[in-house]
Amino acid sequence: MDFKGKTVLVTGAGKGIGRAIAEGLAARGANVVALTRSEADLETLKAEIGCRTIAVDLADAAATAAAASEAGPVDFLVNNAGTTALDSFLDVSVETMNHLLAVNTIAPMIMSQAYARDRIARGLKGAIVNVSSVSSFIGFADHAAYCASKGALDAMTRVMANELGRQGIRVNAVNPTVTLTPMAVKAWSDPAKSAGMLNRIPLGRFADPKDVADVVLYLLGNEAGMINGIAMPVDGGFMIN
Ligand code: NDP
Numbered sequence: 001m002d003f004k005g006k007t008v009l010v011t012g013a014g015k016g017i018g019r020a021i022a023e024g025l026a027a028r029g030a031n032v033v034a035l036t037r038s039e040a041d042l043e044t045l046k047a048e049i050g051c052r053t054i055a056v057d058l059a060d061a062a063a064t065a066a067a068a069s070e071a072g073p074v075d076f077l078v079n080n081a082g083t084t085a086l087d088s089f090l091d092v093s094v095e096t097m098n099h100l101l102a103v104n105t106i107a108p109m110i111m112s113q114a115y116a117r118d119r120i121a122r123g124l125k126g127a128i129v130n131v132s133s134v135s136s137f138i139g140f141a142d143h144a145a146y147c148a149s150k151g152a153l154d155a156m157t158r159v160m161a162n163e164l165g166r167q168g169i170r171v172n173a174v175n176p177t178v179t180l181t182p183m184a185v186k187a188w189s190d191p192a193k194s195a196g197m198l199n200r201i202p203l204g205r206f207a208d209p210k211d212v213a214d215v216v217l218y219l220l221g222n223e224a225g226m227i228n229g230i231a232m233p234v235d236g237g238f239m240i241n
Contacts, residue, residue: 001221004029008220009074011058011111012081013051014041016181017131020209021078021216023049028217033071036081058107059099068114073122076220077115079108080131082149089144097145104149109156112171116164125168127224129216130157132173134235150175154231161229170228172219177235179207203236 008025012018013034019041022032026049034045035054042053056067058081083103085096108130119126135143136150153173160171178184178197184206188194198204215234218224233239 001028001217001223003076003217003221005031006075007031007033007073008076008078009033009035009071009111009115010078010080011035011107012131013045014038016184017176017179017209017212018078018080019045020213021080022051024210024213024217026051033074035067035071059102061102061106061110064107064110065114068111072114073118074115076126077111077128078131078216078220079111079128080216081107082131082133084143084146086142087144088142092144097148100145100149101152104146105152105156108153112160112164116160116167116169119169120167127169127220128160128164128171129219130154130171130173131212131216132157132175132231134175134177134233134238136173136175136231137233137239157231158229165228170219170224172224172227172229173231174212174215174219175231175233175235176207176212177201177233177238179209179212179234181209197238200241201236201238202240205236207234207236 003025008030010018010022013022014036022034026032032051034051037057039055046053054067056063058064112128132153133150135147136154157173164171178188212234
């Protein structure tokens with residue numbers, strides 16, 4: 001996986017999985033454009049890997065569209081930024097549902113439209129990876145808005161793969177299980193709940209951010225040149241249980 005001379009836009013690059021993706025890409029020669037909300041994270045990442053940085057709240061569609069055009073042109077796109085909320089189906093509010101859809105589904109749509117329009121206009125091939133979740137496939141209690149937003153992201157990924165694939169732009173999703181990042185600590189801090197999840201993972205551990213980042217890099221690169229439209233679990237076998 002060699003990204004020398006390639007420019008890659010990574011959303012949510014400040015922390016967790018997105019940061020591991022940005023670090024992995026930079027280590028393989030990529031010029032990273034890091035886009036996230038917290039300026040402080042962008043500063044530390046810039047000091048670490050020398051990336052270009054853009055601060056934006058992806059819940060704001062107009063600001064996201066402006067950031068997408070500021071970020072381009074790039075060779076590859078990783079839609080990684082995401083957020084969660086812990087509400088049962090009966091309690092989830094319209095505001096929460098709208099917020100998670102805005103960040104987890106609509107922002108990837110806006111970013112991908114800008115990316116793909118540029119690639120197509122210039123007659124160039126490309127690749128997009130959307131960071132989804134096993135929550136797309138499983139009805140986890142208290143994750144109504146999150147599961148819905150990731151299910152929608154996977155559905156959109158398939159349409160993108162169908163339409164954009166015909167223009168030489170491959171689009172795939174990765175679907176991690178619990179991955180040990182700040183967001184996972186928020187969602188899985190209850191030991192009883194995490195023990196139940198761990199028991200369902202044959203490999204006996206949660207994912208590390210690098211486990212997910214390595215798969216994202218593979219799907220972006222030439223080695224995955226015939227892979228288009230998949231939702232790839234990165235889950236230690238969780239999905240077979
Ligand atoms: P983290 O919370 O560790 O990092 C998320 C990153 O996305 C942060 O840099 C965060 O910035 C950014 N982000 C979140 N909301 C916004 C926003 N509105 N605008 C701009 N940037 C934003 O999460 P993870 O690394 O765990 O998650 C990365 C992706 O992986 C997400 O899509 C998540 O759904 C998915 N995932 C994670 C799993 C896990 O167990 N960790 C499991 C399965 C999927 P800031 O901190 O400034 O808000």
